[in-house]
Amino acid sequence: MQERLATERLDRAKRRQLLREDEPLIGKPLPMAPGAVRAVQANTRHVVLMLRDTELAKRASAAAAFCGDILDATLKAKTQGPVACTKGCSYCCKTYVGVTIPEIFRVADAMRSDTAKAARVREAAAASKPLSQTEREITRVVCPILEDKACSVYAPRPIVCRAVLSSSLPACLRIFEENSGEMVPFAGNTTDIRAYVTIMLQAALQLAGLPWMHYEMNQALAIALDHRDAEERWLAGDPLFEQVPPDVFDKNGGPLTEMTNALVANLAPTL
Numbered sequence: 135m136q137e138r139l140a141t142e143r144l145d146r147a148k149r150r151q152l153l154r155e156d157e158p159l160i161g162k163p164l165p166m167a168p169g170a171v172r173a174v175q176a177n178t179r180h181v182v183l184m185l186r187d188t189e190l191a192k193r194a195s196a197a198a199a200f201c202g203d204i205l206d207a208t209l210k211a212k213t214q215g216p217v218a219c220t221k222g223c224s225y226c227c228k229t230y231v232g233v234t235i236p237e238i239f240r241v242a243d244a245m246r247s248d249t250a251k252a253a254r255v256r257e258a259a260a261a262s263k264p265l266s267q268t269e270r271e272i273t274r275v276v277c278p279i280l281e282d283k284a285c286s287v288y289a290p291r292p293i294v295c296r297a298v299l300s301s302s303l304p305a306c307l308r309i310f311e312e313n314s315g316e317m318v319p320f321a322g323n324t325t326d327i328r329a330y331v332t333i334m335l336q337a338a339l340q341l342a343g344l345p346w347m348h349y350e351m352n353q354a355l356a357i358a359l360d361h362r363d364a365e366e367r368w369l370a371g372d373p374l375f376e377q378v379p380p381d382v383f384d385k386n387g388g389p390l391t392e393m394t395n396a397l398v399a400n401l402a403p404t405l
Contacts, residue, residue, distance in 0.1 A: 232348030
């Protein structure tokens with residue numbers, strides 16, 4: 135995300151020209167490098183404008199849905215190599231899951247009327263709360279959304295859940311059943327695609343002046359379920375989720391955070 139732009143805000147005519155040039159790229163599957171940079175910039179700019187549209191009450195959820203759709207379309211078009219994941223294969227649905235708050239709102243809205251499911255979320259949140267992120271990654275708290283070994287809110291599931299595409303079932307069994315310490319053998323360029331979309335959403339949240347980090351899903355979801363107006367309050371600046379620990383990699387910085395910050399710096403003058 136290193137393409138250089140001006141450090142001062144572009145004039146109105148140039149900003150409008152950029153938006154016109156963005157149009158063919160909006161909502162389409164992302165091309166892989168080197169063409170990904172321009173597409174990520176265009177779609178991030180679109181998400182920022184969506185998040186700044188105060189006429190749209192559910193704009194955080196809408197932004198998360200937009201990013202999820204781009205991820206799905208790109209994975210379908212660009213993922214290379216065999217994918218071992220199938221319905222009923224839920225071994226990875228027991229580990230730490232870090233989710234941005236807009237994604238939490240989508241999941242909460244999809245399950246708000248299901249009292250049994252909400253109760254399971256609160257139980258999982260209580261089990262997750264005393265654990266550090268490192269402990270949570272190896273302490274198997276089953277995802278409360280699972281039913282019959284399948285995701286019961288599949289359509290609005292978080293970005294990370296959409297993009298865990300393994301090429302080896304035996305490896306997943308060792309990792310998630312035996313805590314082997316191995317890395318998941320992701321299929322093809324899945325990790326690059328997920329990184330592009332993650333950076334896009336986090337940069338857009340920063341540029342919209344909203345909390346941008348990932349948070350432990352069970353605890354954040356329990357809070358969202360306890361407040362029917364959670365999204366509106368969060369967009370208005372209410373620190374509803376301040377007690378939920380952010381992902382340590384977001385908090386401490388790392389390659390993805392550096393790329394997100396670079397994208398923010400590049401796009402700020404164009405908005």
